[in-house]
Amino acid sequence: MIRLIALIAFLSPVAFAQEQLTDWLSDYREALKVAKQTSKPILLEFRCEA
Amino acid sequence: MEGREFDAQVVLSPKDSPLGQVLDRYVCVRVVRMDDVNIGLFDRDWNNAIYFFVLNADEQIYMRYGGRESESPDTYNSLDSLRIALEQGLALHQKYLGGSLPTEPRPKPRFPREMPLLVARTFAQNQCVECHLIGDFQNIQRDRDGVLDKLTHLYRSPDIKTIGIFLDVPKGLVVKQTTGAVAAAGLKPGDRITSWNGVPVWTFGDVQYRYDKVDRHAKSIKIGIDRGGHATELTVELPPRWWWTDLRFRQSSVEPRTDFEDRPLTADQKQRLGLKTDGFASEVKYIPQMTKVRGTHDLRVGDVVAAVNGVESDALANTADLYLKLYLKAGESAKLDVIRAGKRITLPIHTYSLSFRK
Numbered sequence: 001m002i003r004l005i006a007l008i009a010f011l012s013p014v015a016f017a018q019e020q021l022t023d024w025l026s027d028y029r030e031a032l033k034v035a036k037q038t039s040k041p042i043l044l045e046f047r048c049e050a
Numbered sequence: 051m052e053g054r055e056f057d058a059q060v061v062l063s064p065k066d067s068p069l070g071q072v073l074d075r076y077v078c079v080r081v082v083r084m085d086d087v088n089i090g091l092f093d094r095d096w097n098n099a100i101y102f103f104v105l106n107a108d109e110q111i112y113m114r115y116g117g118r119e120s121e122s123p124d125t126y127n128s129l130d131s132l133r134i135a136l137e138q139g140l141a142l143h144q145k146y147l148g149g150s151l152p153t154e155p156r157p158k159p160r161f162p163r164e165m166p167l168l169v170a171r172t173f174a175q176n177q178c179v180e181c182h183l184i185g186d187f188q189n190i191q192r193d194r195d196g197v198l199d200k201l202t203h204l205y206r207s208p209d210i211k212t213i214g215i216f217l218d219v220p221k222g223l224v225v226k227q228t229t230g231a232v233a234a235a236g237l238k239p240g241d242r243i244t245s246w247n248g249v250p251v252w253t254f255g256d257v258q259y260r261y262d263k264v265d266r267h268a269k270s271i272k273i274g275i276d277r278g279g280h281a282t283e284l285t286v287e288l289p290p291r292w293w294w295t296d297l298r299f300r301q302s303s304v305e306p307r308t309d310f311e312d313r314p315l316t317a318d319q320k321q322r323l324g325l326k327t328d329g330f331a332s333e334v335k336y337i338p339q340m341t342k343v344r345g346t347h348d349l350r351v352g353d354v355v356a357a358v359n360g361v362e363s364d365a366l367a368n369t370a371d372l373y374l375k376l377y378l379k380a381g382e383s384a385k386l387d388v389i390r391a392g393k394r395i396t397l398p399i400h401t402y403s404l405s406f407r408k
Binding site: 020021022023024025026027028030031032033034035036038039040041042043044045046047048049 | 053057060061062063064065066070073074075076077078079080081082084087092099100101102103104105106107109112136139140142143146147180181182
């Protein structure tokens, strides 16, 4: 049953939509490495959620 | 919460949206804890709950995006202007990859863990280093060390509207309307701002950051513009108190809290009361309910504060409240000369500092 629910959720339009969202990292050091490897610039967002 | 909606709109941008297509050409990273952030490199006005930097893998900053005014945290946030900025960022990045982008000296690295007050009152208690705390503790430390320059450190991020610039926000730095000092200097609707005191700017965040760096005693600034494809530079004569902003949205805790709001009297009103026309006499307009409990003062709405400690005029202040904020330390007391119902009386005021939870 759980597998069925997971499958339905995975195949739902919402799941498809979520896969099309922009990719965001959460580790600044990793972003520097990826930017080096890909020659892309970095967009760094500081978000204070408190 | 400040910036919540804009944050969600940016982070949840579909890849096939106009913004998403530009974001896809970037490495996007979202940092929500300030603990290990190089606050020397990523210096900014810390009373912004959302703020962006565009940079390269060598940590060369191309531009900033963000910034707020006193009235609202979201006035200058727009998906369209962010997309325009990011497209300009891609062009700058191409220059960098081609070796033709000039570099600036790198600021000295600095980290929150090097701030003694932040360590003692936030890290030690395992609490989150919120953005505003960095600015708050910087100012508290400056105050303790005797190096607090109130005009610069308290009145951060001067408001461009004060000199008459109203932006067409979705279009980035395109001017929508002009008044006052910039109109007198020749700035016109449709102009695009390209530099601020000689430094290239791409976004409102850049403008606000560069404006904040202007010496508070400066008499003029230079604004570079693009008008229909032609570049020119205007000299703007700065009006008195161009640096003033409403501090109420800040939690900076170092300015003396006075528990009243006032408005300057006109020259005619001052003359009728027999006061100096160049003085800072002001009428009390608002008093918070807790004032009596705190014992700050016995002022009433409608009172005119004519002098503070016998001083009636000042080169900087145009109201009694501003005079108190500029020249008293939080916790100090003063003597107010007050005109109430035509009679002169003297009242004490006991200022205090805001105590906040961290």
